Amino acid sequence: MKALLLVDIQNGFCPGGNLAVPGGDEVVPVANRLIDSGTYDLIVASQDWHPADHGSFASSHPGKTHFEIGTLSGKPQMMWPDHCVQGTPDAEFHPHLRTADIHFIQQKGQDSAVDSYSAFRDNDQDATTGLADYLAQQGVTDLDVCGLATDYCVKFSALDAVEMLPGVTVRFIEDASRGITPEGITAAIEEMRSRGIAIVTSDQAIAG
Numbered sequence: 156m157k158a159l160l161l162v163d164i165q166n167g168f169c170p171g172g173n174l175a176v177p178g179g180d181e182v183v184p185v186a187n188r189l190i191d192s193g194t195y196d197l198i199v200a201s202q203d204w205h206p207a208d209h210g211s212f213a214s215s216h217p218g219k220t221h222f223e224i225g226t227l228s229g230k231p232q233m234m235w236p237d238h239c240v241q242g243t244p245d246a247e248f249h250p251h252l253r254t255a256d257i258h259f260i261q262q263k264g265q266d267s268a269v270d271s272y273s274a275f276r277d278n279d280q281d282a283t284t285g286l287a288d289y290l291a292q293q294g295v296t297d298l299d300v301c302g303l304a305t306d307y308c309v310k311f312s313a314l315d316a317v318e319m320l321p322g323v324t325v326r327f328i329e330d331a332s333r334g335i336t337p338e339g340i341t342a343a344i345e346e347m348r349s350r351g352i353a354i355v356t357s358d359q360a361i362a363g
């Protein structure tokens with residue numbers, strides 16, 4: 156049972172969005188090609204889904220500015236611009252993403268007191284989202300992960316998949332993903348590789 160996890164392909168992470176990732180919208184045609192290819196038995200997508208007062212937003216911390224390190228629930232936390240607020244256009248999937256073919260949507264980041272980069276659990280690794288149980292129940296043996304952003308939500312989702320789904324082969328699809336900084340992307344790919352995650356292209360993924 157082969158599954159595809161599309162991470163946070165939302166307006167907020169695309170050009171024009173509140174936390175735009177360079178070239179973020181370029182993953183959409185690649186994701187659609189993966190969806191249409193018939194390679195996957197199961198297609199799931201995660202959606203960053205924050206309340207307006209989320210603690211990862213600099214706006215929740217007087218005196219803090221975007222992209223500096225602050226504190227959330229006693230732990231270091233990147234201060235993000237407000238993004239992907241529940242029910243706003245910023246939180247919607249990119250309009251060209253073929254969402255009709257997505258079988259399951261995992262929302263995350265609803266708890267104001269903790270950030271949740273991974274689609275599987277909060278950053279403090281306390282609360283899980285239920286996605287690992289869902290994929291295990293479906294009998295998933297192979298999971299390809301891609302989307303936005305490589306150096307945050309994609310990386311943490313792929314690493315958690317390895318840890319929380321023992322026996323499942325996890326791969327990262329590089330050309331179906333974009334990251335926030337070049338250094339972050341390089342480090343994320345190295346970290347994923349070191350944890351046994353194969354780095355593949357969409358062509359390789361479609362070929363099997």
Ligand code: VGL
Pocket residue numbers: 163168203235272303304305306307308309
């Ligand atoms: C993400 C930062 C904050 C992501 C989400 O989807 O990579 N990054 N929230």
Ligand code: ZN
Pocket residue numbers: 203205211238239264
């Ligand atoms: Zn977020």
